Amino acid sequence: MRTSIATVSVSGTLPEKLAAIAAAGFDGVEIFENDLLACSLPPEEVRLRAADLGLSIDLYQPFRDFEAMPAADLRRAEHKFQVMERLGADTLLVCSNVSPAAIDDDALAAAQLRSLAERAAEHGIRVAYEALAWGRHVDDYLHAWRIVRLADHPNLGTCLDSFHILSRGSDPIGIEAIPGEKIFFLQLADAPLLAMDVLQWSRHYRCFPGQGGFDLAGLVGNVLNAGYTGPLSLEVFNDHFRQADAARTARDGRRSLIALQQALDRAAHPAVPTGYAFAELSDTGAGLTGTATGTDTGIGLATGTGSLRDVLAALGFARAGSHPSKPVELWQQGEARLLLNATGDDPALISLGLDTPDPARAVEHAGALLSPVLPRERAPQEAPLDAVAAPDGTEIFFCGTEWRGDFTPPGTTERHGDPLPGGTATGSITHIDHVALTQPWHHFDEAALFYRSVLGLRPQESLELPDPYGLLRSMAMSTAPGASTAPGTSTAPAMPAASTALGMPAVPGMPAVPGTSAASGPGAAGGSTDRVLRLVLNLARVGAGDVPWQHVALACDDLLATARRLRAEHPELLLPIPGNYYDDLEARHDVDPCLRELGVLYDRDADGEFLHLYTVTLGRVFFEIVQRIGGYRGYGAVNAPIRLAAQHAGGHRTP
């Protein structure tokens, strides 16, 4: 189907908007009138500009407060028809009247709209009448259609807007009562499910399909069943999109329509990842020669000068191999694999390897969703690795198991550095439970859509976490339900289809991620797996100059034993937890006093229990060690404020 987007959906001047929209591959645009009014180019030049870019002008909008008035203002309409002729736009959006002067009289509305359509016809223009969700007398799409039918003019049809329909809770199946040729236009917007004034919800919190909580695929299915053949057009009013880079927003919008099309085609995600193959961390390289560069207190993590290798060794990881052509080491414990890449930078997560049933198809799917596929330099003997860039720059590798063969086992002579001894992993860590990435505040929705559509993850829970210097927002995502929580542990029940919807901004200005209906996402058709891939997206605080912490959470079989060993051998590695936390924990639950002694945090839900602890932070990275007992589904978010306060106390205040 043809794709279109309203110019109001992206930032910039009108020429900048058109260029960004064309570059993203849209077929057409809706010209939002205010964008034209503020533009120094006359309509004729805008028309040429669009034509040069290969964009059709599918709609001119909006024309307000026209119908059901004491007197129809055809003079104003005539001016607009002239502008549209100069612009080369053949369809005018008329939205239902919000004026206090409007009369509740369908016959009058129909008669005036008919007059408008007659005038429009003289200019070769069609009028598409749309019910605003907050229209004074007409706020329902079927009511608008009733008036259009009453007016009965070939140049008058209806415009459907998913937000106006779904925000009111109207059932879109009624769309199938409208003849397809009378649906002149279809505007699409998703939105988080918020309990707020619908006008403000619409003006500030709309987002692209798949970023919110509406079932867009269902509605579009109804529209197609009705026989609509026009474009799928995005019309999004969003405070962040207004500020964001236009090219990036436009590409994100196109991605949302591609994912929507896949959902309409009921295309199963071809290759939902089943778990983490590895997480790759950049490192200063300190310690690559085996010499710890810690401070007097030992490893000196609090100041970010320590070595990731020392931390991994302390956690019981062993060096399992070195890359022959890159300064990269593989460290392993159980099925948890971490790559240390001596880039010379402070520790940060730079890539994620995902166990993927069909890596080639996964990368093709990602590319179809406009993800930048990364060129890989590799030696002839090395395994192919397909990778794309996530919105925050993290590289996502789709892997089988061949990549492990690229790493030379310890003891062998290596190209970089001296040969190092290997050693045996000693802890009870079994695999990577989840990874938490922090997103720049203005790219959170883009990231959520990326992970949802490209990886087939589903939003799981969205939370607000206070720390001493602000509120953070955190959204967990995971692969489809029906999976066990982890290899070697008991089978968990299916994860909930809908997450906890907090429903409002967690951080100034952030629209909350919805309790998204899992059924509507492109990942809904993803194949079931026997592993769960869990990812947490944290939102960097608005106004914070830099993106703070990331972490890798490592699952283990016996957290208390691990904690006991760490406390005995490397107490400087453990993030200290205040005694006041345990006073409260013991008031709430009858817990083992050893939790306090060991600095282990605790949570429980209806299905199980959760034990976890944190290391101090190195560069941007810290580690969490977790143990899921029974079918616990969460991430210990209730304890995150305690962790954040302790991290800030350690001198890691975010900018």
Added chain:
Amino acid sequence: MRTSIATVSVSGTLPEKLAAIAAAGFDGVEIFENDLLACSLPPEEVRLRAADLGLSIDLYQPFRDFEAMPAADLRRAEHKFQVMERLGADTLLVCSNVSPAAIDDDALAAAQLRSLAERAAEHGIRVAYEALAWGRHVDDYLHAWRIVRLADHPNLGTCLDSFHILSRGSDPIGIEAIPGEKIFFLQLADAPLLAMDVLQWSRHYRCFPGQGGFDLAGLVGNVLNAGYTGPLSLEVFNDHFRQADAARTARDGRRSLIALQQALDRAAHPAVPTGYAFAELSDTGAGLTGTATGTDTGIGLATGTGSLRDVLAALGFARAGSHPSKPVELWQQGEARLLLNATGDDPALISLGLDTPDPARAVEHAGALLSPVLPRERAPQEAPLDAVAAPDGTEIFFCGTEWRGDFTPPGTTERHGDPLPGGTATGSITHIDHVALTQPWHHFDEAALFYRSVLGLRPQESLELPDPYGLLRSMAMSTAPGASTAPGTSTAPAMPAASTALGMPAVPGMPAVPGTSAASGPGAAGGSTDRVLRLVLNLARVGAGDVPWQHVALACDDLLATARRLRAEHPELLLPIPGNYYDDLEARHDVDPCLRELGVLYDRDADGEFLHLYTVTLGRVFFEIVQRIGGYRGYGAVNAPIRLAAQHAGGHRTP
């Protein structure tokens, strides 16, 4: 009355919060439990810390989901009483149950609260029961009081919270039915009037009294009539306050309570300013020797290299004097006076002089409201000038007319530079209509309260203005109604008491300024004047690195003549307005075609018409020239997006 504040209201760790709260002069604190849990100090040390700072611990809060349960959890309560004893807190806040397990049974609730009070009594602790606006069965303050009376225990009373009462639309007069000694605590928060889920409204958008739309003075009056003798305590959950500097937020909170106290005392504002005495602009000093430093195109304003003097001369201002001891010139036209201060900086507004009936009292009033009173260096013969610093650093001078005598008339030998000729003002500019200042996004509420309480201005209208790169928020404020719009023009009707309440964030994360009831503000008692002081506060975009444009709007008697002259003599000075704007204007109104020709913008409201034009920008500053016809009350905001787009097109994109 004693003042207190909940630790959740300001940012930081608990020790940081306590220090900031003490520094602002509060008498006590409410310890928000989460702040204690995340704190590494044990309760005993927190107690000592507070005592050292001279702060009493007035409340420990909140204890949740206790009453009306199948079984009362006295074990959990006992743990909390022990913590409170260690902390030295003698009152526990119990908020009404939100658990799905709670039973709708007042007798059960009363019985369980009585048991709790009995246990509390053993520890010398009092229990204050509060109705949350979203409590499961108890959401009204009178309902909570009914249960407290039913429980009938001396250690059980009620806690009143202005947000929970006023957000539900409850009439606070019922408070007078509660015996004062049973009101154990009073929590105060204001909030903008938003149509949204009350829980989210409470958690993100609360603000200090006078920053929102509630009648706090009325409610506190009811509480005092009931006989309450405890502290006035602020409890504010606000996304910005969580991020802002704690000392600044605490001082702002204290200011709000001082202003509230003034309102309770029905104290008239002692010296509401009547108009602008001057606006002072910093300047590079270029042109101070009389040589324009423009580019080839003349004055070269678009690149910020021109001279303010050249612009003022072009606008018809004449140099009316020089300061004998500072590099400051007075430029004048009609009653519009501008000071150019050759600081060497790019043009920016650095101070405002306000015509004030009693400058000494005005500065005393400002100082009582915790405004920093500025020390002034002045020569013995110079007029005294009393000044305070506004939150954004702008200096506010309270003036009579004596200050003008400090300026040496032109032609006299001056200390700085050569003597310059004076000249005669030639235009039809009569006075300063308004000044627009741009506030950093996280200090907007503070600024609004400052101008409201310190200057006695009232919020007039709050708008959202889209520009090509985001939404801006703009709030107009002015002196009390009953004034004429300007000297020499016809008398305008009284300004509306309530402004247009958009009701939702205009910029990501910004709570909207409410359609504040003029009756509730501390400025409400301000004396009426025969002049209007108008001020517009614009909100800098979230994430923008720097604070952009400020402007001075100059009123004139004949805008078309002024525009005609400027277009003939200095076309490079005028901000170009696109033809598309006039296509739309002519569709909406039957306007004189000369507007298009002259680049003049137009608006009308029910009471009159508005003509205006803009100059290009110099440094951070541009000028607007306006003509109010009839009783037009606005600021031409409908045209602001056109202006903003034109400014961006001129290369003035905000960072």
